[in-house]
Amino acid sequence: MMKRLDIKLIVLDVDGVLTDGKLLIGSNGVEFKSFHVKDGMGISLAKYYGIKVVIITGRKSEAVRIRAKELKIDYVYEGITDKLSVLKEIIKTLNLKPENVFFMGDDINDLPVINNVGFSAAPNDAAQIVKNAVDFVSNLNGGNGAVREVIDYILSQQDDYDYIVKNYVKEKIVINQ
Template sequence: MMKNVYQGGIRLVLFDVDGVLTDGSLHLGALGEEVKIFNAKDGVAVALLKSHGISTGVLSGKASDALDYRVSQLKLDLAITGRSDKLRAYSQLKRDLCLDDREIVFVGDDVIDLPVIRRAALSYAPADAHELVRWEASHITRTKGGKGVAREVAEHLLQLGGLTLEEAYAPLLNKWSTHDVQQ
């Protein structure tokens, strides 16, 4: 069994959805049904983080059936959706899980995300995030929203925790079949 060598202290990575896991476009059908376009690379990112004992979740101002399906498909550890007061939801989540800001990473792209970006230990913003968010985030990805932001965040975070890319991916590559990797 491969030893988890990640030493970063982060226990949870939370992702905003629209503009982070998607490109922010809204695809609506004639009856109002919503279709979201997700990137397969971000599914691998979830498995990568989990393989190092880091929980994953979404904190989204919107709720949708498409998002619920993707959360279930990726087996995210938690999903807080339909909450426009993200700081209140984040604070409640911390209490419920007995976590401290120092143990949480947040990835957001728009001004509604700023209160959480200011609180989490580390924050990331996609390359095309709102200017105010880019100013305040700890890190800006090279990737735009919906184009694999979560994958870039996961790799960067694990490298900050002292791993090489090879070490970061070793648990997945050595035992791919035992990890539930959904792209």
């Protein structure tokens, strides 16, 4: 049985987590990334619940900045080789404890963060060493709803998930009839 979660900060890698990890680079040097809308809805739901969301990624990408702006991600750090140092600064700034932090990563460069947070997860197609180190392995691959699956799990462990969704729909989604 897993411990009760008290997550106040969601930290996500991008390539292989929010995307399928493929790098599509056109002949003009423009990079394209594919993001799953279900992950976006999960992030919106977590933010509605009051959880802050952070992206820490090793690459720099205009596509990431655009998607982060659309989702109103609280903090975006790109081109980061030492993700743990950045995370420690965020935790300090927000006056949180490591046990209040969730991180999702997919490869060996994410292991230092995975080993220093309260709850960690990986997509189903993550490196095996990462899957062995995390608390939760998604049934879904990166870029295919894995983030949403874990966010739904976190919210269901912290509160009445159906109640959260009901209120989110009532307040955030306008249905034209």
